[in-house]
Amino acid sequence: MSVVAEQVVSDEFALKLDQQFPGASLYVQRTIDEIATIWIERSHLREIIRFTKNSGFEMLFDLCGVDERMREHRDGLPAADFTIVYHFLSFRQGTELRLKVGVSGEDANVPSIHDIYPNANWYEREAWDMFGVTFTNHPNLFRILLPPTWEGHALRKDHPARATEMEPFRMDFERQDKEQEALRFKPEEWGMTRRDKNTEFMFLNLGPNHPSVHGVFRIVLQLDGEVIVDAVPEIGYHHRGAEKMGERQTWHTYIPYTDRIDYLGGVMNNLPYVMSVEKMAGIEVPDRAKVIRIMMAELFRISSHLVFYGTFAQDVGQMSPVFYMFSDRERLLRIVEAITGGRMHPAWFRIGGVAQDLPDGWDVMVRDFLDWMPKRLKQYESMVMKNSILRQRSHGIGVYTKEEALDWGVTGPGLRATGMDFDWRRDKPYGGYDQFDFEVPVYQNGDSFDRARVRVDEITQSLRIIEQCLNNMPAGPYKAIHPQTTPPPKERTMFDIETLIHHFLNVSWGPVIPAGECSVTIEATKGANMYYLTSDGGGSSYRTRIRTPSFPHLQQIPLISKGLLIPDLIAILASIDFVMADVDR
Amino acid sequence: MEELFIYVVIFGTLFGVFGGAAILVWFERRLLGIWQDRLGPNRVGPFGIGLALADIIKLFAKEDWIPPFADRFVFVFAPTAIVMAMLLGFAVVPYAPGIHIANLNIGLLFFLGMTSLAVYSVLLGGLASNNKYALLGGLRSAAQMVSYEVFMGLSLMGVVMLTGSFSLVDIVHWQADNYWFVIPQFIGFVVFVIAGIAESHRLPFDLPEAEHELVAGFHTEYSGMKFGMFMVGEYLGLILISCMIVTIFFGGWLGPAFLPPFIWFFIKSFAFICFFILLRAAIPRPRYDQLMSFGWKFMLPLTLINLLATGAIVLWI
Numbered sequence: 001m002s003v004v005a006e007q008v009v010s011d012e013f014a015l016k017l018d019q020q021f022p023g024a025s026l027y028v029q030r031t032i033d034e035i036a037t038i039w040i041e042r043s044h045l046r047e048i049i050r051f052t053k054n055s056g057f058e059m060l061f062d063l064c065g066v067d068e069r070m071r072e073h074r075d076g077l078p079a080a081d082f083t084i085v086y087h088f089l090s091f092r093q094g095t096e097l098r099l100k101v102g103v104s105g106e107d108a109n110v111p112s113i114h115d116i117y118p119n120a121n122w123y124e125r126e127a128w129d130m131f132g133v134t135f136t137n138h139p140n141l142f143r144i145l146l147p148p149t150w151e152g153h154a155l156r157k158d159h160p161a162r163a164t165e166m167e168p169f170r171m172d173f174e175r176q177d178k179e180q181e182a183l184r185f186k187p188e189e190w191g192m193t194r195r196d197k198n199t200e201f202m203f204l205n206l207g208p209n210h211p212s213v214h215g216v217f218r219i220v221l222q223l224d225g226e227v228i229v230d231a232v233p234e235i236g237y238h239h240r241g242a243e244k245m246g247e248r249q250t251w252h253t254y255i256p257y258t259d260r261i262d263y264l265g266g267v268m269n270n271l272p273y274v275m276s277v278e279k280m281a282g283i284e285v286p287d288r289a290k291v292i293r294i295m296m297a298e299l300f301r302i303s304s305h306l307v308f309y310g311t312f313a314q315d316v317g318q319m320s321p322v323f324y325m326f327s328d329r330e331r332l333l334r335i336v337e338a339i340t341g342g343r344m345h346p347a348w349f350r351i352g353g354v355a356q357d358l359p360d361g362w363d364v365m366v367r368d369f370l371d372w373m374p375k376r377l378k379q380y381e382s383m384v385m386k387n388s389i390l391r392q393r394s395h396g397i398g399v400y401t402k403e404e405a406l407d408w409g410v411t412g413p414g415l416r417a418t419g420m421d422f423d424w425r426r427d428k429p430y431g432g433y434d435q436f437d438f439e440v441p442v443y444q445n446g447d448s449f450d451r452a453r454v455r456v457d458e459i460t461q462s463l464r465i466i467e468q469c470l471n472n473m474p475a476g477p478y479k480a481i482h483p484q485t486t487p488p489p490k491e492r493t494m495f496d497i498e499t500l501i502h503h504f505l506n507v508s509w510g511p512v513i514p515a516g517e518c519s520v521t522i523e524a525t526k527g528a529n530m531y532y533l534t535s536d537g538g539g540s541s542y543r544t545r546i547r548t549p550s551f552p553h554l555q556q557i558p559l560i561s562k563g564l565l566i567p568d569l570i571a572i573l574a575s576i577d578f579v580m581a582d583v584d585r
Numbered sequence: 586m587e588e589l590f591i592y593v594v595i596f597g598t599l600f601g602v603f604g605g606a607a608i609l610v611w612f613e614r615r616l617l618g619i620w621q622d623r624l625g626p627n628r629v630g631p632f633g634i635g636l637a638l639a640d641i642i643k644l645f646a647k648e649d650w651i652p653p654f655a656d657r658f659v660f661v662f663a664p665t666a667i668v669m670a671m672l673l674g675f676a677v678v679p680y681a682p683g684i685h686i687a688n689l690n691i692g693l694l695f696f697l698g699m700t701s702l703a704v705y706s707v708l709l710g711g712l713a714s715n716n717k718y719a720l721l722g723g724l725r726s727a728a729q730m731v732s733y734e735v736f737m738g739l740s741l742m743g744v745v746m747l748t749g750s751f752s753l754v755d756i757v758h759w760q761a762d763n764y765w766f767v768i769p770q771f772i773g774f775v776v777f778v779i780a781g782i783a784e785s786h787r788l789p790f791d792l793p794e795a796e797h798e799l800v801a802g803f804h805t806e807y808s809g810m811k812f813g814m815f816m817v818g819e820y821l822g823l824i825l826i827s828c829m830i831v832t833i834f835f836g837g838w839l840g841p842a843f844l845p846p847f848i849w850f851f852i853k854s855f856a857f858i859c860f861f862i863l864l865r866a867a868i869p870r871p872r873y874d875q876l877m878s879f880g881w882k883f884m885l886p887l888t889l890i891n892l893l894a895t896g897a898i899v900l901w902i
Contacts, residue, residue: 202717204717210800211797211800212797212798225724226721226724226725226873313869315797316797316869316870317789317791317797317869317870317871318868318869319617319621319865319866320617320620320621320866320867323621323622323623324621327622387868387869389869389871390869392872392875393869393870393871393872393875565872565873565874566721566798566799567798567870568872570797570798
């Protein structure tokens with residue numbers, strides 16, 4: 001897959017649009033990440049998006065809103081109170097495209113595109129939930145992340161961000177009843193019937209507290225006996241407003257919040273965030289920091305995949321593997337602890353590098369782990385992946401094709417299990433991955449077993465990457481020499497006044513990042529994770545958009561679980577490998 | 586004197602199996618712990634064995650809640666049924682020559698009858714709870730236990746044919762004269778073990794309570810000692826099945842003379858209990874329909890072939 005220079009394509013695509021829709025007014029915005037960004041008008045939205053899909057942009061990668069009303073550095077952008085940003089991907093051309101449509105506050109609505117890109121359904125619900133922008137013709141425009149009884153739209157700039165800015169919260173019995181009633185599932189709202197001519201259906205709330213939903217996640221099942229007729233996934237129970245917090249934390253103090261998005265991914269979450277900020281600030285990260293980052297990210301990929309491996313076996317009823325895998329993970333976390341001081345949420349990457357240099361003896365620990373892990377993986381192979389009952393339980397269960405996966409925004413191992421040979425690390429390398437030698441495991445069936453298979457093979461590949469990091473760790477500084485590096489290298493502060501000033505400012509106030517927009521996507525543990533940051537030239541982000549892989553993965557559960565049994569659904573949930581914090585943010 | 590001895594055996598059995606069930610709670614966790622590179626319970630008393638006691642106290646002291654939406658009478662009755670049925674099953678187990686509660690001439694049928702009764706417990710518990718998960722668990726267990734009942738009975742018929750008696754004591758005596766039944770009736774043995782696990786619904790056949798799918802299946806709504814009864818019933822079932830395997834296929838109390846017969850019986854049963862526990866650690870859970878088709882499409886023909894072959898041998902050889 002060749003990577004074409006994006007700016008060229010951008011202009012090309014704008015030209016193509018211009019030819020195709022002569023009446024439409026287009027505005028090409030220059031962004032720091034050089035992704036084609038074109039403002040279009042609402043009246044042409046659906047035609048242009050349909051044309052976009054036909055021109056090879058297979059996936060609606062992200063859809064989000066931005067409240068433009070308080071933005072100062074708009075630099076000639078078309079007037080708008082709110083913008084809806086559509087982010088598209090073309091795997092074939094290796095390109096990205098951003099389309100933006102602006103709406104005014106009084107007339108905040110855009111046509112829904114859920115019939116063009118099916119995964120727009122949830123994204124549009126989220127945008128409505130957060131910004132109050134209505135999507136006309138949307139089949140069920142309900143709240144998705146906030147409770148159904150919520151008032152206001154949380155990501156609007158005039159919505160309070162702190163509890164202290166709101167009335168004290170009280171939950172009396174009356175309110176409790178009201179909230180509970182609001183959560184009751186009403187099949188009619190979802191176009192379901194309570195009975196057909198022969199059967200009375202059972203509606204089962206699987207969750208929000210259930211051993212197999214890996215957190216707080218509710219799936220309402222319409223059951224005929226144990227056969228799933230239809231399913232409605234319900235999310236939002238884990239919503240903590242991470243995107244809103246991005247707007248009040250400084251660029252630097254937001255880093256720990258990113259750790260908690262995909263809480264099994266640890267520092268892997270820091271990576272797209274700090275890279276995005278660095279791009280906006282124009283920081284070039286030294287080689288040593290790059291390699292350290294990759295090594296830590298891959299360690300966490302293994303850690304996350306081990307949790308997946310164990311819980312996958314456990315969810316199909318195999319009791320023991322999870323204990324073995326957690327003890328391996330413990331070894332790994334001990335390395336993480338020695339290097340970063342933290343375990344699950346080290347928040348260890350910094351704008352411009354990493355927090356500290358590697359400690360003495362890190363290489364011994366890593367090498368021990370590299371020696372230990374392959375033979376354990378061999379054991380797990382025969383214990384789990386070759387087990388005939390497990391194979392029976394997961395072969396041909398929860399199948400989707402490559403086209404369906406693209407339609408529904410599936411990324412990561414879930415996409416590679418359908419025969420799609422695409423990995424961001426190899427095909428759109430970021431942060432120094434182009435210097436590494438590794439393979440991308442790809443399988444063809446797109447069922448639960450292959451999804452597991454891909455991840456198991458990825459552990460081996462990650463070990464390979466770590467080994468290369470270990471053998472080729474460059475010498476040099478672990479932080480960039482740049483005024484925005486936060487905090488700047490402390491050792492230098494006593495010798496030159498510039499660094500002292502920057503140290504003082506960046507620590508006390510926080511770095512000021514120049515105005516602009518930038519997104520960085522990485523191959524995270526569970527799929528493609530993107531941070532799309534908008535700076536208004538201030539000490540904190542104007543808009544922090546976190547595109548997480550698990551969100552679309554859950555959306556397509558009904559599609560692949562219809563007609564199966566409850567145990568199959570459990571196997572599907574296990575094979576998707578999601579964490580609810582990564583879904584709800 | 587004779588009568589007094591019977592009482593000794595009855596109360597010995599009662600305390601033995603209840604004590605055994607309590608100890609098993611601890612033992613199972615401990616054994617699993619060792620297998621799974623963990624410690625298991627090791628804090629209360631030596632080796633953590635006090636956990637058995639602590640568990641009993643906890644179960645008795647817990648709030649015994651009957652959900653307002655449940656069918657009260659059936660809800661209370663259900664957990665007692667399994668314990669009663671399992672305890673009655675022990676009535677026909679011969680522990681050693683002369684040490685048994687009753688030497689029924691239909692001992693084997695009595696045992697099968699008692700294990701069948703245990704189905705009611707699970708089924709009624711699931712239905713009376715008026716809970717969707719419990720209902721699904723009850724449904725599964727009804728289908729599973731009724732099907733596996735069939736092979737369980739059939740798998741033993743080869744033994745009955747060769748012995749010419751339903752009495753368990755006779756079966757052991759036959760084995761003393763000839764050889765252990767595990768040799769001529771190996772297929773019967775395998776089928777009986779599998780059906781036995783299904784009857785006591787332990788992993789990999791724990792579908793009625795499959796916690797990853799149905800939360801806790803049929804006993805989702807049970808708490809306190811009512812839940813405790815289900816658990817005790819499960820352990821009693823485990824002990825009973827192990828005793829039965831030993832009696833029918835492994836020569837009961839038979840063994841070299843340097844140990845008394847009862848000890849041999851104990852050692853063999855204990856070995857099977859360990860086997861069942863370790864099986865739990867090793868195997869994943871098949872899907873419900875896979876379990877049923879495995880039963881009807883594989884186990885049933887296998888048992889029938891075994892039966893036919895044994896019949897032919899008895900007739901012509």
